[in-house]
Amino acid sequence: MTSTSLSVGELVTAHPRAVAVLQRRQIDFCCGGARPLAEACAARGIDPQALLEEVHAEEVRWRADAVRWDERPLPELIDHILTRYHEPLITELPRILAMAHRVQQVHGDKDPRIAELVARVIALKDDLLPHMQKEELVLFPLIRGGRGMLAGGPITVMHVEHEEVGALLRQIRALTDDFTAPDGACGTWRALWQGLADLEADLHEHIHLENNILFPKALHDGAEAA
Ligand SMILES: [Fe+2]
Ligand SMILES: [Fe+2]
Numbered sequence: 001m002t003s004t005s006l007s008v009g010e011l012v013t014a015h016p017r018a019v020a021v022l023q024r025r026q027i028d029f030c031c032g033g034a035r036p037l038a039e040a041c042a043a044r045g046i047d048p049q050a051l052l053e054e055v056h057a058e059e060v061r062w063r064a065d066a067v068r069w070d071e072r073p074l075p076e077l078i079d080h081i082l083t084r085y086h087e088p089l090i091t092e093l094p095r096i097l098a099m100a101h102r103v104q105q106v107h108g109d110k111d112p113r114i115a116e117l118v119a120r121v122i123a124l125k126d127d128l129l130p131h132m133q134k135e136e137l138v139l140f141p142l143i144r145g146g147r148g149m150l151a152g153g154p155i156t157v158m159h160v161e162h163e164e165v166g167a168l169l170r171q172i173r174a175l176t177d178d179f180t181a182p183d184g185a186c187g188t189w190r191a192l193w194q195g196l197a198d199l200e201a202d203l204h205e206h207i208h209l210e211n212n213i214l215f216p217k218a219l220h221d222g223a224e225a226a
Contacts (some may be wrong), residue, residue: 127165165203
């Protein structure tokens with residue numbers, strides 16, 4: 001079984017189902033992927049060995065579902081990122097924002113944090129849509145064309161933008177009390193909280209695949225081809 005000396009990102013790369021465990025334990029594996037697992041566990045008061053056992057149990061339950069994306073060709077990984085994460089975000093971000101506006105209109109007077117939440121969701125949408133466009137129009141075509149050695153600059157920019165998305169997601173989690181809807185919350189309010197929780201889970205996986213697998217492999221393959 002895997003050693004506790006891995007980084008968090010390496011753990012998720014080798015064991016894709018670790019995502020579920022790390023999300024439960026609130027350990028950042030996308031932007032915080034380079035952090036040693038033992039250090040990330042210590043910060044949350046978790047025994048790393050027990051965490052690995054939890055990952056193993058999760059894998060036994062989900063064996064058929066786990067794809068080792070680090071072992072797949074990069075164009076296939078890019079296709080997966082586009083269909084599984086980019087395309088749904090195009091419709092999901094406006095849907096969530098519309099729900100956030102509705103909850104603000106009806107309940108904004110009860111909780112001033114709803115206005116702050118709406119502002120964060122707008123910022124997330126305004127960050128992500130151009131970010132994905134840059135990936136789709138500039139970075140992914142470079143990688144598909146085997147010219148990863150030219151991608152160092154764009155990848156640095158994507159890393160910075162991922163950090164900004166990660167910070168917004170942390171603020172959204174705090175503003176929603178870890179996506180716990182208040183007692184008596186209406187259906188739209190609950191649907192908004194659920195939509196935000198799903199959005200966070202998908203974005204963590206999405207950024208992990210880019211930061212910890214796609215980008216390093218593209219730079220490495222590009223350097224070898226040069
Ligand atoms: Fe992306
Ligand atoms: Fe990205």
